[in-house]
Amino acid sequence: METLIDIxxxxxxxGILLGVVAYVVLLERRxxxxxxxxxxxxxxxxxxxxxxxxxxxxxxxxxxxVPRNAHRFLHDxxxxxxxxxxxxxxxVIPFGDSITLFGRTIKxxxxxxxxxxxxxxxxxxxxxxxxxxxxxxxxSKYSLLGGLRSSAQMLSYEISxxxxxxxxxxxxxxxxxxRIVEMQSGWMWNIVLQPIGFITFTVAAxxxxxxxxxxxxxxxxxxxxxxxxxxxxxxxxxxxxxxYSNMVVASALITTLFLGGWQIxxxxxxxxxxxxxxxxxxxxxxxxxxxxxxxxxxxRWTIPRFRxxxxxxxxxxxxxxxxxxxxxxxxxxxxxxx
Amino acid sequence: MHLPVPIEYYLAxxxxxxxxxxxxxxxxxxxxxxxxxxxxxxNSANLAxxxxxxxxxxDAGQILVFFVMAVAAAEAAIGLAIVIALFRNRETVFVxxxxxxxx
Amino acid sequence: MxxxxxxxxxxxxxxxxxxxxxxxxxxxVQSVLFLIVNFFCIALLYLxxxxxxxxxxxxxxxxxxxxxxxxFVIMLLNLGDENTLEEKSGYRKYIAVVLAAVVLVQILxxxxxxxxxxxxxxxxxxxxxxxxxxxxxxEYLLQFEATSVLLLAALVGVIVIAKKKVI
Numbered sequence: 001m002e003t004l005i006d007i008x009x010x011x012x013x014x015g016i017l018l019g020v021v022a023y024v025v026l027l028e029r030r031x032x033x034x035x036x037x038x039x040x041x042x043x044x045x046x047x048x049x050x051x052x053x054x055x056x057x058x059x060x061x062x063x064x065x066v067p068r069n070a071h072r073f074l075h076d077x078x079x080x081x082x083x084x085x086x087x088x089x090x091x092v093i094p095f096g097d098s099i100t101l102f103g104r105t106i107k108x109x110x111x112x113x114x115x116x117x118x119x120x121x122x123x124x125x126x127x128x129x130x131x132x133x134x135x136x137x138x139x140s141k142y143s144l145l146g147g148l149r150s151s152a153q154m155l156s157y158e159i160s161x162x163x164x165x166x167x168x169x170x171x172x173x174x175x176x177x178x179r180i181v182e183m184q185s186g187w188m189w190n191i192v193l194q195p196i197g198f199i200t201f202t203v204a205a206x207x208x209x210x211x212x213x214x215x216x217x218x219x220x221x222x223x224x225x226x227x228x229x230x231x232x233x234x235x236x237x238x239x240x241x242x243x244y245s246n247m248v249v250a251s252a253l254i255t256t257l258f259l260g261g262w263q264i265x266x267x268x269x270x271x272x273x274x275x276x277x278x279x280x281x282x283x284x285x286x287x288x289x290x291x292x293x294x295x296x297x298x299x300r301w302t303i304p305r306f307r308x309x310x311x312x313x314x315x316x317x318x319x320x321x322x323x324x325x326x327x328x329x330x331x332x333x334x335x336x337x338x
Numbered sequence: 339m340h341l342p343v344p345i346e347y348y349l350a351x352x353x354x355x356x357x358x359x360x361x362x363x364x365x366x367x368x369x370x371x372x373x374x375x376x377x378x379x380x381n382s383a384n385l386a387x388x389x390x391x392x393x394x395x396x397d398a399g400q401i402l403v404f405f406v407m408a409v410a411a412a413e414a415a416i417g418l419a420i421v422i423a424l425f426r427n428r429e430t431v432f433v434x435x436x437x438x439x440x441x
Numbered sequence: 442m443x444x445x446x447x448x449x450x451x452x453x454x455x456x457x458x459x460x461x462x463x464x465x466x467x468x469x470v471q472s473v474l475f476l477i478v479n480f481f482c483i484a485l486l487y488l489x490x491x492x493x494x495x496x497x498x499x500x501x502x503x504x505x506x507x508x509x510x511x512x513f514v515i516m517l518l519n520l521g522d523e524n525t526l527e528e529k530s531g532y533r534k535y536i537a538v539v540l541a542a543v544v545l546v547q548i549l550x551x552x553x554x555x556x557x558x559x560x561x562x563x564x565x566x567x568x569x570x571x572x573x574x575x576x577x578x579x580e581y582l583l584q585f586e587a588t589s590v591l592l593l594a595a596l597v598g599v600i601v602i603a604k605k606k607v608i
């Protein structure tokens with residue numbers, strides 16, 4: 001029975017995640033159009049709501065081109081690594097407290113492991129392989145440069161990301177993500193206690209997901225398409241999907257770690273309880289994640305790209321010292337205030 | 339403490355992996371592969387340490403693994419920096435081409 | 442055969458095969474990939490040994506950082522070209538294999554004699570972050586600080602070595 005519940009949870013979350021990702025692509029195109037004073041895709045379905053379906057059909061029907069002298073196996077493997085790592089990260093994120101269905105209390109989290117934060121850091125550190133291998137196996141100089149840039153960038157920002165989380169771990173005293181969310185009841189969200197940690201983590205998350213203004217690995221004007229220049233059809237689609245799932249996962253992570261996860265302030269005072277509260281909590285979690293996704297999109301279309309040396313000096317000379325200072329300050333505060 | 343299989347199996351696996359690493363260091367000429375073989379040897383030692391640690395129910399072995407990982411990280415970073423410096427001067431990563439101190 | 446045994450033998454088999462492939466592939470990129478497979482197998486074995494923290498650290502440090510560094514250097518030096526990777530090792534290869542086989546037989550003979558020595562029962566929470574943290578920061582604090590000095594030295598050394606011109 002437990003296994004069955006787990007399978008149902010996994011399938012539901014995966015399905016919802018894929019659906020959300022498909023519509024985030026549409027959202028991005030519509031927001032970009034609005035910012036650039038265009039209309040954007042509105043032909044397929046009402047207001048373009050069936051556009052993701054049309055995109056998928058187009059990508060699947062396209063010919064799969066593999067460059068000459070490319071490493072065939074790795075060329076196929078790289079997008080699979082990217083997408084599967086983006087998906088598995090979601091396994092430990094709690095999207096609600098617990099819900100009682102048919103007399104059985106179900107925790108709204110796929111895997112409740114006691115090293116959740118480390119699991120997430122491990123998974124994000126593996127994400128670099130998809131990009132690096134695609135860059136190397138394509139046998140193309142643009143792809144190679146994109147892959148090189150991305151591995152250097154992701155290695156650099158991973159450190160500040162990990163250090164930014166340490167402040168949160170120190171406050172919660174646990175690596176369990178559900179415990180971290182429980183600590184943030186009411187308005188005691190970690191963004192209040194850890195403003196510097198929040199900023200460093202968010203900036204590092206932008207860099208880790210290769211989003212603007214850190215999208216150096218696929219900088220179109222310099223590198224054609226970066227690491228996925230030589231990909232087409234379904235495999236390109238997988239990279240595309242991985243990029244947007246990474247964005248959703250990063251938003252979910254920021255929500256969980258800093259914005260109170262599924263917590264709704266004053267829920268108990270308003271007399272909410274039981275399954276209604278659980279559903280509302282899931283709704284609150286989704287709302288926070290969607291707002292962050294919108295933030296990601298708006299940043300992409302309003303801020304210009306960094307130069308590569310600016311990116312590196314920001315990572316090593318600004319973010320890293322800030323994150324370390326944040327740890328020091330948090331430690332001092334815990335020592336003095338308790 | 340309970341082990342899934344007798345500890346001898348872990349030691350045998352550790353020995354095989356260690357010897358694989360030794361063979362790599364002795365037989366290969368590519369400096370980067372030699373470094374990877376060293377990582378393999380360090381990992382096989384780690385496996386034996388963790389197996390003994392679990393058998394004795396004492397986590398000192400796991401702490402030692404932690405230190406070995408730190409040393410491995412430092413060693414890999416320094417080693418690769420040396421490889422890059424050599425490549426810049428000699429245009430090769432093969433250890434038998436790095437013979438300017440021989441006569 | 443129960444599940445734990447099957448799990449051990451499957452993981453160990455993959456670990457041995459990937460280890461051997463690591464040292465026999467001519468292309469270093471393939472070696473790196475097989476070594477990552479090997480590290481994953483070791484992480485799984487750690488999980489079977491109730492060392493969850495080390496398992497995740499194994500993936501985080503080895504697969505996530507060290508091997509990325511290897512891959513990065515291989516790509517930076519552009520060593521992917523198969524034609525320039527021919528190695529001239531000749532007879533040395535065979536001597537190495539014979540020597541290694543002799544040592545392996547010796548070690549396995551010793552191991553087959555059986556391991557004696559103390560066994561013990563662990564306290565609750567063995568292998569968790571809390572337990573390891575207690576041991577690390579109470580009993581091995583000095584060693585921990587020494588490791589951080591070592592890492593700092595490595596950091597400085599790498600920058601000096603890899604710099605184009607030392608001022």
